[in-house]
Amino acid sequence: MTIGGVARFWREIPQRYNLIGKQCGSCGRIYFPPRESCPYCRRKSIGKMRDIKLSGKGEIVTYTVIHVAPHNFEGQVPYPIAIVQLEEGPRITAQIVDCKIEDVKIGMKVEYTFRRIQEDGYTGAIYYGYKFKPCQQKQNHQ
Amino acid sequence: MEQIGIVSYGADIPRYRIKVEEIASVWGKNGEDIKRGLGINEKSVPSLDQDTATISVEAARAALKRCNIDPKNIGAIYIGSESHPYAVKPTGTIVGEAIGATPNLMVADYEFACKAGTAAIQTCNGLVKAGMIEYGLAIGADTAQAAPGDALEYSAAAGGAAFIIGKKDVIATINHTYSYTTDTPDFWRREGRKYPAHGGRFTGAPAYFKHITNCSKNLMKIAGTKPEDYNYAIFHQPNGKFPVTAAKMLGFSYDQIKQGLLCPIIGNTYSGSSLLGLASVLDVAKPGDKIFLTSYGSGAGSDSFDITVTDKINDLSRKNAPSVAQLIENKEYINYGTYAKFRDILYWE
Incomplete structure (x- = not known):
């Protein structure tokens, strides 16, 4: 049985598992998800975009709560989706886990965690990647 | 004599818990009797997005946070589990990639019911002793299955721990x-x-x-x-x-x-x-x-x-990752309905 779509996921493993972004070798700006050129330096950045591993620590800029979920996420509703500003600058959209919805706050410190994102039914591949959870340090203070 | 042993370690336990009396009430049993009989009060439950691979990755990352080992120097990963997410496709490949240890790496998944994790430690110990690898990563993790209504349902839980085995800066x-x-x-x-x-x-x-x-x-x-x-x-x-x-x-x-x-x-x-x-x-x-x-x-x-x-052990940055006690303390209780959903007991497509 052939299952399509695995190649696209496989290409994105470095960014999904380890938050590997790109840094422009010309101006130093950091991008996530990774891009092939810097929109500021344009042709000057070509061939100078370097891989950079992001720390996975950041802060919630804003969030929303999903009540009507897309396929593969129905079992998790209601769940928060946040825009997280990473320490290195880029903002990424991700699910917040290991936290009660009423405890999610703007400005909350979060860190990335490794989770199942989706799967192609009961027979297809399982796609893993990042979600965010409250920072360990914060838990220690509670 | 050359010292070989544990260089670092990490753990992960999903934060959802279900109480034994909650399960007992569904099946018409006396929760207090079962608690006394089994010596179990509550058990950890994985959420829909957690499995043996995610628990293994979190435990391995915790172990790496506590020491200064370059993951590229890990030469072998053996993961013991009886709930590998795939029947065919090694959990170790996912963990190897997620901690940055690929591609110069020996990997295989182990299964020996509840002791496959200690078997992984023995393998890594032997490979380090033979000089074939500098560091080996041994993991035991499970999201244990139990049929609805079976006695195992009161005990089958989820969690795992990872151990880096080597001969430099051995803590144990x-x-x-x-x-x-x-x-x-x-x-x-x-x-x-x-x-x-x-x-x-x-x-x-x-x-x-x-x-x-x-x-x-x-x-x-x-x-x-x-x-x-x-x-x-x-x-x-x-x-x-x-x-x-x-x-x-x-x-x-x-x-x-x-x-x-x-x-x-x-x-x-x-x-x-x-x-x-x-x-x-x-x-x-x-x-x-x-x-x-x-x-x-x-x-x-x-x-x-x-x-x-x-x-x-005094040089190991134990505080860089949560202790087992902290993982146990960080919990949220669920009812049997939510448990059934999380454990895929309710089938829907």
């Missing part, structure tokens, strides 16, 4: 290890089946107790030690009572086993069980402490270890 030396193996059909899961089956009371005397006690006695004979020589002892924990009884049979006191006894508060984490106990002991261990560990895997076999904590 593995002085001796020994295994005891026979063909004993006490618990099994047939190929393609979702839930395991077991021999009921047959899982006790001829299975768990025979292997644990023989393995432990033989290791102490090899090591030339007695139960009172150890500060801590850890025995596999299928329920809250078996390890306490096994300890008593062998001459260990409750004080020696209590730091590693987690089953009453998180359930049986299968391949993670004795290893989470070891992680919990390492969370508080001091230089010179002697640790005794015997795992048990149905089918059946036991692995025993004689371990000595070294001065290097």
